[in-house]
Amino acid sequence: MPTYMDVHNLQEATALQVEQHHAADLAEQGNYGVTFLKYWFNESQGKGFCLVDAPSAEAVQLLYTCLPAVRTSLMWRQSMQTK
Numbered sequence: 001m002p003t004y005m006d007v008h009n010l011q012e013a014t015a016l017q018v019e020q021h022h023a024a025d026l027a028e029q030g031n032y033g034v035t036f037l038k039y040w041f042n043e044s045q046g047k048g049f050c051l052v053d054a055p056s057a058e059a060v061q062l063l064y065t066c067l068p069a070v071r072t073s074l075m076w077r078q079s080m081q082t083k
Contacts, residue, residue: 001055002053003052004052005051005052006048006050006060007047008049008050010047010048011046012046013046013048015041015043018041018048025039025050025067029063032059034054036051037051038051
């Protein structure tokens with residue numbers, strides 16, 4: 001399964017808010033066939049990063065569309081699958 005790195009623009013989010021949103025990711029991941037491996041948040045830069053195993057980038061995006069507004073700031077996806 002491919003691995004994706006998402007970068008989120010979260011300038012107004014706090015570390016607690018990001019932690020809560022990640023918990024929502026974990027609660028929903030099975031419904032979309034994705035597995036969140038790790039997330040990072042740089043509060044001073046307002047950037048969040050998620051490492052996700054997923055069948056497709058679209059599966060990750062679908063999961064994000066069902067979650068709160070902070071997730072709509074998805075900026076970039078990159079497959080890290082090795083061939």
